[in-house]
Amino acid sequence: MADPAIVLTGVGVVPTDGSVPLLRDVDLVVEEGELALVVGRTGSGKSTLLGVMCGRVPHFTGGTLRGRAVVAGRDTRTHRPRDLADVVGVVGQDPLAGFVTDTVEEELAYGMEQLGLPTATMRKRVEETLDLLGIPELRGVPLRELSGGQQQRVAIGSVLTAHPSVILLDEPTSALDPTGAEEVLATITRLVHDLGVTVVVAEHRVERVLHHADRVVHVAPGGTVHDGLPAEVMLTSDIAPPVVELGRWAGWSPLPLSVRDARRAAGDLRERLHGSPAGAPPDAPALGPAVLRAAGAVVRHPGDVIAVAGVDLELRAGEVTALMGRNGSGKSSLLWALQGSGRLAAGRVEVIGPGGTAVDPASLSPAARRARVGLVPQTAGDLLYLDTVGGECAQSDRESGAPAGTCAGLLERLAPGIPADRHPRDLSEGQRLALVLAVQLTADPPVLLLDEPTRGLDPTAKAVLSTTLRDLAARGRSVVVSTHDVEFVAECADRVVVMATGEVVADGPTADVVVSSPAFAPQVSKVLGGPWLTVADVRDAAPAPVRS
Structure with a gap:
C-alpha cells in the first residue's frame, strides 16, 4: 500500500505575537489519490491548514509550528516551499492575482522554467495539460480576457505541469457561476480519478464539492480539527449544504450528500408538501417608491x-x-x-x-x-x-x-x-x-x-x-x-x-x-420541486419531520 500523501502529527500553529493558536494538536492523514474537502467557519484556520501542508506556515508567515507535517514524504520543517514546489501545487482564491505572465501558454510553462526542466519536456507537458483541461483553443489568449472558470482552470494547469502529487486549492469556486464551477470541479475530479493526484480543497460552497469528496476535514473554532467520511462528519457538522440539513431534519438514513441521493429519499415528503396549503407562494413584499x-x-x-x-x-x-x-x-x-x-x-x-x-x-x-x-x-x-x-x-x-x-x-x-x-x-x-x-x-x-x-x-x-x-x-x-x-x-x-x-x-x-x-x-x-427554495420553507410547510 502506498504511503499517505499528507501526514500531520500533533500540529499546532502559534502566530508571531504569541496570541491564541491558529491550529491546535492536529492529527490528520490524507491518503494518496483522495479528494479531501476542508470546511469551517470564516477565520477558523482553513487557509492556515493549507499553509502548513505547503510549507508556507511558518516559513513565509512567521510564528511557531509545533508537531510535524510530512507531505509527499518531505518534512515541511526542513523543506521550505521552494523545496516542495515539484510535489505540491497551490491554487489561491484569486487566480488572476497569482498569474505572472501574459498568456495561457506562458503561464503553463512558467513553473517548469523555475524548476529548470528541459525545453522538450516543457513543450510536451504544456500540450498534455491543455488537452487534460480541455482548453487547447486558449493557448495564446491573454489571461485577462479569460472567464473566471477559464482562469481557474489555467491556475490549476500552471501547477499541474510540474506533475505534483498533491494540489491544494483555497476557495476554487467562490467567484464562479454554477456552470463554471462544475467545469472546474470536473477537472479536479478527473485529476483524482484518472491521475491519482491528491487534492485538498478548502471551500465554503460546500454544496458544490461535498458529493465529490472522499474525506471531510472540519476545522472548528479554536483551531481543532476533526476528519472522517463525508456522511459521518456531516451528521454533526455546523457547516452543511441544504440537502444535508434537509436530510438531518427529515431523519433520512443514509444521510444524502447530493441532490440525487436526496431525491431518492424524498418521495413521501414531496407528496405531503404538494398537498399542503402552505405550498402557496408567499405574498410579494410591499414595495415603496x-x-x-x-x-x-x-x-x-x-x-x-x-x-x-x-x-x-x-x-x-x-x-x-x-x-x-x-x-x-x-x-x-x-x-x-x-x-x-x-x-x-x-x-x-x-x-x-x-x-x-x-x-x-x-x-x-x-x-x-x-x-x-x-x-x-x-x-x-x-x-x-x-x-x-x-x-x-x-x-x-x-x-x-x-x-x-x-x-x-x-x-x-x-x-x-x-x-x-x-x-x-x-x-x-x-x-x-x-x-x-x-x-x-x-x-x-x-x-x-x-x-x-x-x-x-x-x-x-x-x-x-x-x-x-x-x-x-x-x-x-x-x-x-x-x-x-x-x-x-x-x-x-x-x-x-x-x-x-x-x-x-x-x-x-x-x-x-x-x-x-x-x-x-x-x-x-x-x-x-414546487415553490420551496430553502429548508426553512419546508419546515414551515411541514412542521413535523418525516422519518424514513
Whole structure:
C-alpha cells in the first residue's frame, strides 16, 4: 500500500505575537489519490491548514509550528516551499492575482522554467495539460480576457505541469457561476480519478464539492480539527449544504450528500408538501417608491467591448434584488454604472430622492455619491487603506456621521471576534469582505449594491448577512446583490434579474426565475420541486419531520 500523501502529527500553529493558536494538536492523514474537502467557519484556520501542508506556515508567515507535517514524504520543517514546489501545487482564491505572465501558454510553462526542466519536456507537458483541461483553443489568449472558470482552470494547469502529487486549492469556486464551477470541479475530479493526484480543497460552497469528496476535514473554532467520511462528519457538522440539513431534519438514513441521493429519499415528503396549503407562494413584499432608475444604460470597455447593452432597470425601496448570470455577463459593469463611478457610453441613471427629485450619481462628489448609493466591490480590499481594523471602523463612523462604534458593531455581527488591532491585510478573504461591508453599511445609503458579497463567508456569516440585508429592505432601503450563490439568493432575494452578454434576459420574483433554471435552482427546489427554495420553507410547510 502506498504511503499517505499528507501526514500531520500533533500540529499546532502559534502566530508571531504569541496570541491564541491558529491550529491546535492536529492529527490528520490524507491518503494518496483522495479528494479531501476542508470546511469551517470564516477565520477558523482553513487557509492556515493549507499553509502548513505547503510549507508556507511558518516559513513565509512567521510564528511557531509545533508537531510535524510530512507531505509527499518531505518534512515541511526542513523543506521550505521552494523545496516542495515539484510535489505540491497551490491554487489561491484569486487566480488572476497569482498569474505572472501574459498568456495561457506562458503561464503553463512558467513553473517548469523555475524548476529548470528541459525545453522538450516543457513543450510536451504544456500540450498534455491543455488537452487534460480541455482548453487547447486558449493557448495564446491573454489571461485577462479569460472567464473566471477559464482562469481557474489555467491556475490549476500552471501547477499541474510540474506533475505534483498533491494540489491544494483555497476557495476554487467562490467567484464562479454554477456552470463554471462544475467545469472546474470536473477537472479536479478527473485529476483524482484518472491521475491519482491528491487534492485538498478548502471551500465554503460546500454544496458544490461535498458529493465529490472522499474525506471531510472540519476545522472548528479554536483551531481543532476533526476528519472522517463525508456522511459521518456531516451528521454533526455546523457547516452543511441544504440537502444535508434537509436530510438531518427529515431523519433520512443514509444521510444524502447530493441532490440525487436526496431525491431518492424524498418521495413521501414531496407528496405531503404538494398537498399542503402552505405550498402557496408567499405574498410579494410591499414595495415603496422607485429609488433608482436606469434607462438604456450602455457601458463600453476599451476595444469597443460592450459590457452593458441598453439595460432598463428600476429599483424600488423595500426590495432585495439578486443580479445573476455567467461570469462576464456584465453584472459588475452594471453595478458600477448604477453607482455612478462607471462611465456610461449611452443612456442614463437617476437616483430618486425625497419628493421625486432625480440626480445622476455620476454628477455627485464621491462623498455625496456614497451617501446615496453604496457599493461593495468584488475586490473588497481596494476600499481599505488604514493599518488596523479599528482604525477603518472609526474612520467610517466619522465620515458617515454615525455614532462611535456603529461600524465595529456591524462588523461583530458579520464576522465576530476580529481584533481591532489586526491589520486588514492579515484578515481572511471573508473577514476582509465583512469589514468593507460594515464600512459601507455605516453610511446607511438608500441604495446598496454588493458585488459577490458572500465570497469567503461561511453559512453562519451568510445567514447574518441575509438578515442584515432583509432588515435594510424592511427599513425602506433597496439592495442589489450580484452573486453566483444560488442558496444565498434563495434565502435573501425577493427578485432575480438575470444578465447574459450585457442584456437582461429574465426579471421576476425569485421563485419564478430560479426554479425554471437548471443552473440557478437551489438544492431544495431540485429535490422537492414546487415553490420551496430553502429548508426553512419546508419546515414551515411541514412542521413535523418525516422519518424514513
